[in-house]
Amino acid sequence: MPLLSLIPGRAAPRLDDADEAALLRRIAAGDRAALEALYRPYHRRLDRFLARLTRRSDVIEEVINDTFWIVWQKAGDFRGDSRVSTWIVGIAYRCALKALRDHGDEPAEAPDASHELHPTDDPHARHELADWVAKGMSRLNAEQRATMELAYGAGHSLEEVAGIMDCEVSTVKARMFHARVKLRHVLPVLAGWAARPPGRQENDDEP
Amino acid sequence: MNHEVRDAAAAEHRRSWDAIPWVVNGTADAAQRRRVDAHAQACADCRDELARQRTLQAAVAQAGAPLTDADAGLKRLMRRIDQASEVAARVPPGPARRAGSGPLVYWLAAAVVVEAVGLSVLGAGLLFRGGPAPAYQTLSAPSHEARAALRIVPAPALRVDELQSLLRGLELQIVSGPNAAGAYGLAPLAGSVNADQLAAKIAALRAAPGMRLVEPVGGAGPGS
Numbered sequence A: 001m002p003l004l005s006l007i008p009g010r011a012a013p014r015l016d017d018a019d020e021a022a023l024l025r026r027i028a029a030g031d032r033a034a035l036e037a038l039y040r041p042y043h044r045r046l047d048r049f050l051a052r053l054t055r056r057s058d059v060i061e062e063v064i065n066d067t068f069w070i071v072w073q074k075a076g077d078f079r080g081d082s083r084v085s086t087w088i089v090g091i092a093y094r095c096a097l098k099a100l101r102d103h104g105d106e107p108a109e110a111p112d113a114s115h116e117l118h119p120t121d122d123p124h125a126r127h128e129l130a131d132w133v134a135k136g137m138s139r140l141n142a143e144q145r146a147t148m149e150l151a152y153g154a155g156h157s158l159e160e161v162a163g164i165m166d167c168e169v170s171t172v173k174a175r176m177f178h179a180r181v182k183l184r185h186v187l188p189v190l191a192g193w194a195a196r197p198p199g200r201q202e203n204d205d206e207p
Numbered sequence B: 001m002n003h004e005v006r007d008a009a010a011a012e013h014r015r016s017w018d019a020i021p022w023v024v025n026g027t028a029d030a031a032q033r034r035r036v037d038a039h040a041q042a043c044a045d046c047r048d049e050l051a052r053q054r055t056l057q058a059a060v061a062q063a064g065a066p067l068t069d070a071d072a073g074l075k076r077l078m079r080r081i082d083q084a085s086e087v088a089a090r091v092p093p094g095p096a097r098r099a100g101s102g103p104l105v106y107w108l109a110a111a112v113v114v115e116a117v118g119l120s121v122l123g124a125g126l127l128f129r130g131g132p133a134p135a136y137q138t139l140s141a142p143s144h145e146a147r148a149a150l151r152i153v154p155a156p157a158l159r160v161d162e163l164q165s166l167l168r169g170l171e172l173q174i175v176s177g178p179n180a181a182g183a184y185g186l187a188p189l190a191g192s193v194n195a196d197q198l199a200a201k202i203a204a205l206r207a208a209p210g211m212r213l214v215e216p217v218g219g220a221g222p223g224s
Helices: A017-028 A032-051 A057-077 A084-103 A123-137 A142-153 A158-165 A169-186 B002-024 B030-042 B044-060 B070-090 B104-129 B160-169 B195-207
Strands: B150-154 B172-176 B184-188 B211-216
Touching: A017 A032, A017 A057, A017 A084, A032 A057, A032 A084, A032 A142, A032 B070, A057 A084, A057 B070, A084 A142, A084 A158, A123 A142, A123 A169, A123 B044, A142 A158, A142 A169, A142 B002, A142 B044, A158 A169, A169 B002, A169 B044, B002 B030, B002 B044, B030 B044, B070 B150, B150 B195, B160 B172, B184 B195, B195 B211
Parallel strands: none
Antiparallel strands: B150 B184, B150 B211, B172 B184
């Protein structure tokens, strides 16, 4: 296991896109070591992405397993039309939607965030902020939560989020807009949020 | 004219508002960033929104402890691959399996070799003995398994009546299984269907809840 992944609060080191594409080619040839090399860094990323969609660890496990099962089977179909990460996270997103349909798509209650936090200079402030964010996110629907996590948690671009969610860029914009509006109403802890009205009317297609 | 100016300002405000998350997460291009910065200098709403979204982005980006264990997950994945290989080795492969369909091809090829050796030994035995064929049936005998057009592995949580109802609706029947890996071989009630009809049934099965694996047997099939 890479040393960095053992350090709390540090993400596992990421491979670059060329490394990942090379691993996919080896996976397509049936190389299990390559599958493991890709699985480990992605497990962490997918775990946190999926944790925004459901708090059930059994469902998260199932979705990660299904995702890499498909990666194993379909690695040879990857043509490089997108980044490897977009392809894999897109598979995970589709598996997650299916799992949420099977298990019910409402997340569990907003968790007590204290167990998720790592030691910081100001644990109380972090706790409070993470708790509010978890509560706020639980008010969003699955698509809005996924959009927010992909953009702010994983740092994907607008076009990448559209690719992952297999939808138009305009749909991502609408989801992001509504997520922002909903969060500003439930996250007063982020100082001054309620003081100003939203910057435009809530007239998009996704309440 | 005033209307036009107002409309243009409103459109610019909306563009800026929509671009804020992507400026905040660092993926907006330089032109977008300049445009948002310029607009925000004159727009208090967008200035505040930039600050709010920066705070929110930092909060969402906080790393939490994983909810699942990578090592355990990897073991489960490898076990699943082993089980699927076992299933593939038990079902006779067709000649036209799609190229690039992944490592199963190699297992199916291995199964062909094993079967060929097995059949030739059996054939030679029968030739030399000259007696009637045995009353028992080998695993590779072209009976039920040969009729299977696809195989499925239902999730343990799927009830029997749910599975039956699903298969009835798709006019499919179980012709073999479950094997050690929990896989069933399915065939169309009508006996045979064309590739499009089979693909539609596979797609419907994959979309149904409770299916862990749905794969065509032998011939080409649609991707997951």
